[in-house]
Each structure stands twice: as C-alpha cells, then as structure tokens.
Amino acid sequence: MHNDYPILEFDNQREAIIEPARVIKPIDIPEHCVICFFHEVIQDLCQHNRLKTIASQKSEIGAHPIYELEVQGKRLALFHPGVGAPLAAGLLEEVIALGARKFIACGGAGVLDREIALGHVVVPLAAIRDEGTSYHYLPAGREVSASPAGVAAIEAVLKKHEHAYLLGKTWTTDAVYRETPAKVRRRRQEGCVTVEMEAAALFAVAQFRQVTLAQMLYGGDDVSGSEWDSRHWDKSVTVRERLLWLAAEACLLL
Numbered sequence: 434m435h436n437d438y439p440i441l442e443f444d445n446q447r448e449a450i451i452e453p454a455r456v457i458k459p460i461d462i463p464e465h466c467v468i469c470f471f472h473e474v475i476q477d478l479c480q481h482n483r484l485k486t487i488a489s490q491k492s493e494i495g496a497h498p499i500y501e502l503e504v505q506g507k508r509l510a511l512f513h514p515g516v517g518a519p520l521a522a523g524l525l526e527e528v529i530a531l532g533a534r535k536f537i538a539c540g541g542a543g544v545l546d547r548e549i550a551l552g553h554v555v556v557p558l559a560a561i562r563d564e565g566t567s568y569h570y571l572p573a574g575r576e577v578s579a580s581p582a583g584v585a586a587i588e589a590v591l592k593k594h595e596h597a598y599l600l601g602k603t604w605t606t607d608a609v610y611r612e613t614p615a616k617v618r619r620r621r622q623e624g625c626v627t628v629e630m631e632a633a634a635l636f637a638v639a640q641f642r643q644v645t646l647a648q649m650l651y652g653g654d655d656v657s658g659s660e661w662d663s664r665h666w667d668k669s670v671t672v673r674e675r676l677l678w679l680a681a682e683a684c685l686l687l
Contacts, residue, residue: 440565443572453530460488463501465684466510466533468525468635468648470540471673475513478502484511490527497524499531504681514538518566518607518634525638525646535687536646537583538635539680541653541673542603542627545617547662549626549652552672554596554679556587557603557648560633561625564607567637576602577636583647586686590679601626603650605633612656621657628656645687649680 469475478484484500487510491497500511510533514521525536542555549555559576562568567577584600591598604625606612612628620628632648639646651672655662 440568441573443568445572453526457527457530459530459532462487462499462528462532463508463510464532464534465507465687466512466528466536467677467680467684468514468521468536468538468540468646469511469677469680470514470516470538470631471677472513474673474677475500475511477674478511488531490524492520492523499528504678505685507685509681509684514631514635517630518564518605521631522566522570522634522638525635526642529638529642529644534644535583535684536635536639536644537587537680537684537687538632538646538648539676540629540631540648540650542629542650543612543656544627544652545604545621545625545657547655547657549599551652553652554591554598554676555603555627555650555652556584556591556598556600557627557632557650558584558600559602560636561602561604561620561623562633562637564605564630564633566634567605570634570637570641577633577640579632579636579647580639580645582687583645583683586683587647587649587680589686590683594679596679599626603632603648604628605630614659617656627652647683649676649683651676 488499604620
C-alpha cells in the first residue's frame with residue numbers, strides 16, 4: 434500500500450547523490466547557532482554592525498548569508514532559514530555541513546487557542562508532520578520530537594528570566610491557505626497549540642544529522658475561530674527582538 438504514495442517510500446540509505454558534506458567545505462564557524470525567522474531583527478543587527486558575514490549560500494531567490502555575532506563573550510552563528518520546510522531544511526543542512534552543531538530556532542506561529550496571548554512564548558516538544566520534507570529524513574510517522582537537551586536549555590533560560598511560557602505540540606503544514614476548521618479541531622485534539630511551516634522539518638533534519646535543535650515560538654495570528662484574526666502578529670518588534678536574545682542565551686547553554 435505504501436508504494437502507492439511516493440512520500441511514504443522512505444529510503445534509509447545515508448548517502449544522497451548531492452551529499453552536503455561532500456559539496457560544502459567546513460569553515461571556522463561557531464558550533465552554536467541561532468536560526469532566526471525575524472528578518473527585520475537581523476537587519477537591525479547588521480545596521481548596528483553587530484553581525485559579521487562568515488559565509489553565504491545561494492539559491493534562486495538570492496543569497497542566504499550566515500553571520501557571526503558575539504554574545505556573552507562567546508561566538509554564535511546566526512542565519513535566516515527562509516520560509517517553508519524545504520528551504521529551511523536545505524539551509525540547515527548546509528550550515529551543519531559548514532560545521533555548526535547546536536541550534537535553537539526562534540520564530541512566530543499561529544495559535545490554535547485564542548487564550549494564548551499575542552507574544553506568549555511556546556516551546557514545542559514535538560511537531561505534527563503535516564508537511565513533506567520530514568518524510569525524506571525519517572520513516573513515516575505522525576510526529577517528530579525536538580531535541581530534549583535543546584528544550585531543557587530553553588526552559589532553563591525562560592525560568593531564569595521568569596518568563597511565562599507554554600509547552601505543547603506544534604502543527605507543521607505546507608499549506609497556509611488550507612488550515613481548515615476541521616483540521617484545526619483535529620490538531621487541537623491531539624495536543625497542538627500552534628501552527629507553522631518548518632518545525633517538523635527542522636527537527637527531522639536534526640535527528641538525521643545527529644545535531645541538537647529545539648525551537649521557541651511566540652503566539653501570533655489566531656486561526657482558532659471561524660474567521661482569521663491576524664492580531665498584527667508580525668508587528669510585535671519588541672517580542673521578536675527579545676526572543677532572539679533568549680534563543681541566543683539558550684543556545685550557548687548547549
């Protein structure tokens with residue numbers, strides 16, 4: 434039956450035709466790396482000369498710079514993973530090939546419960562695999578877990594700063610315009626509190642490549658009702674900046 438659906442034809446062969454470690458040479462990159470989805474926060478750091486470009490990957494949409502910054506006297510890598518599971522997974526693969534090994538991602542997510550306030554921090558323990566990329570890294574399954582060490586580091590930092598947060602599952606989907614009421618109800622029933630487009634793929638790549646990766650999300654737009662409420666989620670500049678620095682601190686604990 435599985436052979437009827439190409440996405441379920443998992444191949445456990447480790448080496449691919451385009452193997453990142455063969456086509457990308459390692460560089461002097463910090464082993465700790467923050468994956469930041471906030472373009473304007475990265476831009477602001479660049480404008481204040483906080484970032485140094487140490488590498489630049491390329492795709493048809495242009496350059497994807499990898500930066501280095503200093504936090505608490507330590508070196509930290511930083512990059513924007515793009516949007517969507519395939520691009521995020523591909524860029525993560527390339528940064529792993531460059532030499533990074535310990536990752537904390539920070540991004541926003543839709544909420545499946547309107548009681549989750551705009552800006553409230555959510556730490557996903559696992560992601561429901563309703564995208565395609567993770568099926569090329571792990572056998573078919575309903576969900577994939579974040580790295581426990583990464584989750585522990587995030588929790589330690591949030592508790593240190595007495596920052597409220599919620600643990601739960603996130604729903605990773607490829608189709609932002611197909612989040613139907615029935616699917617939202619189903620995902621809520623299985624413990625999802627947020628929806629986004631990359632976590633399952635990032636977790637799967639990390640497991641496959643045996644690196645550490647966990648994620649911090651903040652509650653953004655509300656898709657829990659019969660009508661979408663944007664809540665102007667992408668304008669929460671202060672929240673987004675704060676999440677980056679919390680992610681950096683957690684990453685350096687790994």
